[in-house]
Amino acid sequence: MALSDLAPADLTAFADAQRAAYAELKAQGLKLDLTRGKPSPEQLDLSEALLTLPTGHVAADGTDVRNYGGLAGLPEMRQIFADLLGIPAANVVAAGSSSLTLMHDTLVQALLYGRPGSVEPWGVEDVVRFLCPTPGYDRHFALADRLGIELVPVPIDADGPDVEVVAELVAGDPTIKGMWLVPTYSNPTGAVCSEEVARALASMPTAAPDFTILWDNAYAVHHLTETEVRTPDIVTLCAEAGNPDRVVVFASTSKITFAGAGVAALAGSEATVAAYLKGLGFYSIGPDKVNQLRHVEFFGDAAGVRAHMAKHRELIAPKFAEVQRVLAERLAEHGIAEWTDPVGGYFVNLDVLDGTARRVVELAKEAGIALTPAGSAFPYGEDPRNRNIRLAPTLPPLAEVTAAMEAVATCVLLAAAEELGG
Numbered sequence: 001m002a003l004s005d006l007a008p009a010d011l012t013a014f015a016d017a018q019r020a021a022y023a024e025l026k027a028q029g030l031k032l033d034l035t036r037g038k039p040s041p042e043q044l045d046l047s048e049a050l051l052t053l054p055t056g057h058v059a060a061d062g063t064d065v066r067n068y069g070g071l072a073g074l075p076e077m078r079q080i081f082a083d084l085l086g087i088p089a090a091n092v093v094a095a096g097s098s099s100l101t102l103m104h105d106t107l108v109q110a111l112l113y114g115r116p117g118s119v120e121p122w123g124v125e126d127v128v129r130f131l132c133p134t135p136g137y138d139r140h141f142a143l144a145d146r147l148g149i150e151l152v153p154v155p156i157d158a159d160g161p162d163v164e165v166v167a168e169l170v171a172g173d174p175t176i177k178g179m180w181l182v183p184t185y186s187n188p189t190g191a192v193c194s195e196e197v198a199r200a201l202a203s204m205p206t207a208a209p210d211f212t213i214l215w216d217n218a219y220a221v222h223h224l225t226e227t228e229v230r231t232p233d234i235v236t237l238c239a240e241a242g243n244p245d246r247v248v249v250f251a252s253t254s255k256i257t258f259a260g261a262g263v264a265a266l267a268g269s270e271a272t273v274a275a276y277l278k279g280l281g282f283y284s285i286g287p288d289k290v291n292q293l294r295h296v297e298f299f300g301d302a303a304g305v306r307a308h309m310a311k312h313r314e315l316i317a318p319k320f321a322e323v324q325r326v327l328a329e330r331l332a333e334h335g336i337a338e339w340t341d342p343v344g345g346y347f348v349n350l351d352v353l354d355g356t357a358r359r360v361v362e363l364a365k366e367a368g369i370a371l372t373p374a375g376s377a378f379p380y381g382e383d384p385r386n387r388n389i390r391l392a393p394t395l396p397p398l399a400e401v402t403a404a405m406e407a408v409a410t411c412v413l414l415a416a417a418e419e420l421g422g
Contacts (some may be wrong), residue, residue, distance in 0.1 A: 002335030003420055015422025018414040022363065025410050030368035032404040037187070037392040039255055039345035046311050047257040053294040065289035069276055080104045081265040083302035084221060085251060086233045093269045093276065095287050099252040099264040100139060103214055106248055106266070107147055107222040109279045109361065110177070110212070116271040117244040118210040122177055131169065133161040133181035135349060135388050137187040140180040140216070151379035152176065156186065160193035163200040174207035178214060179395030184231045185219040188377050188390040189349045190342025198232035203241035213247045219345040220251055220307045224317050228306070229344060235268060244269040253295060255314075256305065263295050319393040323348050326402065330409035336416040347390040356415040357386045363411040368402050
């Protein structure tokens with residue numbers, strides 16, 4: 001029976017039982033962490049052979065990777081990303097270790113110099129706004145806010161952002177210069193942008209001639225099942241719609257090999273790549289090609305990446321299954337929470353009873369369980385319903401995932417009982 005349907009005396013008894021369970025939980029002295037989506041040590045161990053590579057220092061085209069040059073990255077590395085992303089290698093830049101850095105650079109260049117199709121640099125305009133599919137990635141929102149870009153939340157559905165809302169906003173407001181989007185296994189909802197939604201985003205009329213989608217394909221190959229979702233070819237869709245410069249694609253190996261020592265990529269139209277490399281040439285003489293060659297030798301090709309990710313799946317899929325088991329067994333019958341069951345990515349999106357998310361996080365913290373702050377997945381950290389919590393189960397061992405989720409369930413139940421007057 002849903003908690004909201006209980007008689008007052010029954011609700012009081014339920015609340016008392018949860019307070020007792022919570023007291024027992026605090027007495028355990030737990031120290032568990034479900035905050036950020038980090039690979040586990042076992043996942044990192046899968047790439048340990050990288051530390052013995054490369055075996056030489058000459059790339060396939062004769063490039064000495066120890067020296068300057070090659071601003072766009074090694075051709076072999078660009079080809080691997082191209083095959084994974086479904087984008088021609090000529091439209092791909094292989095860079096340093098962080099795709100977030102590439103996003104920052106893209107925005108800074110747009111603010112200082114404009115984008116292809118810009119009338120003037122974004123930075124000279126009075127207001128620059130970005131659409132933020134919400135719940136979304138907190139670092140996207142923080143980065144744009146840091147650069148003075150205003151954040152406009154838009155709903156996200158299982159098949160991507162609500163295109164009707166997006167299309168209406170961009171058609172009438174020239175200050176809306178772009179949109180964030182994680183198209184595959186979105187952070188944190190696990191949403192997958194459909195071909196239909198991608199086509200609509202590529203073709204919709206926009207008041208800003210330089211409207212830009214920052215297409216962060218961070219989880220393109222991070223499958224949790226044997227069925228591998230394919231990301232729509234947004235670069236081709238934009239070109240076919242007559243808006244070739246509308247999208248900038250990002251990806252990296254950060255959750256594929258070593259999170260702090262991977263390879264990132266940027267892709268887009270010929271004009272987008274040329275503009276990015278022109279700006280990059282003023283503050284770089286080339287990426288870490290030694291690391292790129294190391295990754296090329298390690299993977300061989302895109303098929304090698306996919307085979308490697310199957311090993312990741314074997315390690316983390318049981319953790320996601322355990323999250324689902326505990327949430328279903330502890331919360332489903334009470335009608336106080338909803339959650340996603342993603343088929344890829346790094347997160348589970350948990351919506352608790354309206355008005356209780358901050359209380360759940362507070363209770364968890366006092367019991368030794370670290371959760372991402374409530375509201376983090378919303379622009380400016382403001383969840384209007386105070387109900388959203390992002391769960392990240394990849395880092396802890398399976399036994400700790402179980403313990404943490406049992407604790408989270410207790411906190412959710414107690415917070416709900418309190419909110420309902422128990």
